[in-house]
Amino acid sequence: GSQISWESRFARRAARITSSTIRELLKMAQQPGMITFSGGLPAPELFPAEAMAQASARLLREKANQALQYSTTEGYPALREWVAARLPGTQPDQVLMVSGSQQALDLLGKIFIDVGSPVAVESPTYMGALSAFNPYEPEYLSIAMDEEGMIPEALEAVLQRGPRFVYALPTFQNPSGRLMSLERRRKLVELADKYSVPIVEDDAYAELYYSDQKLPTLYSLDQQMRGGGEGNVIYLSTFSKTLAPGLRVAYAAGPRAVIHKLVQAKQGADLHTGSLNQMLVYEMVKYGLEEQLSKIRQTYTARRDVMLEALAQHLPKGIVWNQPKGGMFIWVQLPQGMDAVSLFKKALEQKVTFVPGQPFHADGSGHNTLRLSFSNAEPELIREGIRRLGRAAEEEMELV
Numbered sequence: 001g002s003q004i005s006w007e008s009r010f011a012r013r014a015a016r017i018t019s020s021t022i023r024e025l026l027k028m029a030q031q032p033g034m035i036t037f038s039g040g041l042p043a044p045e046l047f048p049a050e051a052m053a054q055a056s057a058r059l060l061r062e063k064a065n066q067a068l069q070y071s072t073t074e075g076y077p078a079l080r081e082w083v084a085a086r087l088p089g090t091q092p093d094q095v096l097m098v099s100g101s102q103q104a105l106d107l108l109g110k111i112f113i114d115v116g117s118p119v120a121v122e123s124p125t126y127m128g129a130l131s132a133f134n135p136y137e138p139e140y141l142s143i144a145m146d147e148e149g150m151i152p153e154a155l156e157a158v159l160q161r162g163p164r165f166v167y168a169l170p171t172f173q174n175p176s177g178r179l180m181s182l183e184r185r186r187k188l189v190e191l192a193d194k195y196s197v198p199i200v201e202d203d204a205y206a207e208l209y210y211s212d213q214k215l216p217t218l219y220s221l222d223q224q225m226r227g228g229g230e231g232n233v234i235y236l237s238t239f240s241k242t243l244a245p246g247l248r249v250a251y252a253a254g255p256r257a258v259i260h261k262l263v264q265a266k267q268g269a270d271l272h273t274g275s276l277n278q279m280l281v282y283e284m285v286k287y288g289l290e291e292q293l294s295k296i297r298q299t300y301t302a303r304r305d306v307m308l309e310a311l312a313q314h315l316p317k318g319i320v321w322n323q324p325k326g327g328m329f330i331w332v333q334l335p336q337g338m339d340a341v342s343l344f345k346k347a348l349e350q351k352v353t354f355v356p357g358q359p360f361h362a363d364g365s366g367h368n369t370l371r372l373s374f375s376n377a378e379p380e381l382i383r384e385g386i387r388r389l390g391r392a393a394e395e396e397m398e399l400v
């Protein structure tokens with residue numbers, strides 16, 4: 001027969017499945033001599049590779065049957081218990097181990113979103129969440145933010161439209177780096193309860209704080225407000241930023257009815273997260289992660305400071321950026337009328353990459369924004385990369 005036109009054969013939802021900008025840009029970063037500030041990649045030199053080599057060899061010698069066999073969808077029991085013990089008022093049967101929090105986002109889309117369902121997101125928000133939700137064809141309601149996080153009036157107006165859930169990143173938000181203030185956290189939890197709209201709290205960067213002490217999670221504030229018992233917050237976090245993203249081990253915690261439905265959805269997706277990888281993560285965290293975490297905080301604080309200093313030195317006037325207190329990203333605003341994609345092309349010629357900010361905006365805005373990741377480049381490369389970015393920005397500004 002004639003050549004099949006596959007586009008016409010795909011399901012309707014396939015039209016909402018498009019490339020991840022970050023993943024596509026990461027491919028470009030492979031070019032020789034390129035300095036990349038694109039992916040939120042942990043510093044590989046901090047991976048505890050030697051300890052993992054020994055632990056996995058031991059697991060395969062002593063527990064091969066368990067490590068190499070199919071395991072339960074809910075996850076490795078000892079790891080679920082470890083996670084539950086660190087979350088207020090949470091039992092192990094309220095925790096599901098997932099293959100990266102990216103999978104949790106996909107499964108949450110699958111169980112909560114119908115075609116046209118309203119879903120509330122921050123502006124900007126994590127583009128990977130939009131990629132996970134898009135195939136389920138939601139209608140996004142963007143919540144305006146200021147430096148302290150969601151603006152209460154904007155949030156309340158969105159909640160009155162009955163979204164299926166609010167997707168919130170209160171701690172070192174990807175991409176803006178914002179830390180939601182305690183007052184705004186309380187406001188969000190109270191308003192979500194008032195309108196009985198669930199909150200999905202994506203806490204990927206919880207441990208990557210570089211100055212003030214940690215603020216309480218939405219999950220814990222919700223528990224306090226209710227005096228314990230099951231709450232209104234579905235909490236996500238991951239071992240990608242503290243241990244190793246290549247292991248693809250993360251977790252979701254929350255009300256039993258939600259976790260149970262996520263388990264059923266995961267059974268249909270991948271049966272379970274890698275048995276060996278979960279057992280390896282448990283071996284690495286069971287005695288605590290403090291030593292690993294302090295190494296990470298020290299390294300990323302230094303890299304953040306080098307990047308901030310280089311930005312001040314090399315970027316032309318009119319370009320502004322935040323001073324993140326944690327996380328992996330610096331969020332840059334170009335003057336109105338300047339386009340980050342056009343700057344990206346000039347930067348590529350200078351052999352430096354970043355992530356243009358528009359894909360982080362569900363409402364299509366943000367053409368003059370861009371995200372820089374400072375976690376995965378040595379200080380000297382950061383200085384050189386920002387110097388190159390400065391040159392590209394000078395060129396671009398002459399045209400505007």
Ligand SMILES: Cc1ncc(COP(=O)(O)O)c(CN[C@@H](CCCC(=O)O)C(=O)O)c1O
Binds near residue numbers: 040126
């Ligand atoms: C807020 C937020 N939520 C979930 C994830 C995905 O983390 P997992 O590794 O799936 O646990 C991430 C990871 N995002 C990185 C990594 C994605 C890079 C890549 O696609 O390789 C980034 O924004 O660059 C995140 O920032």
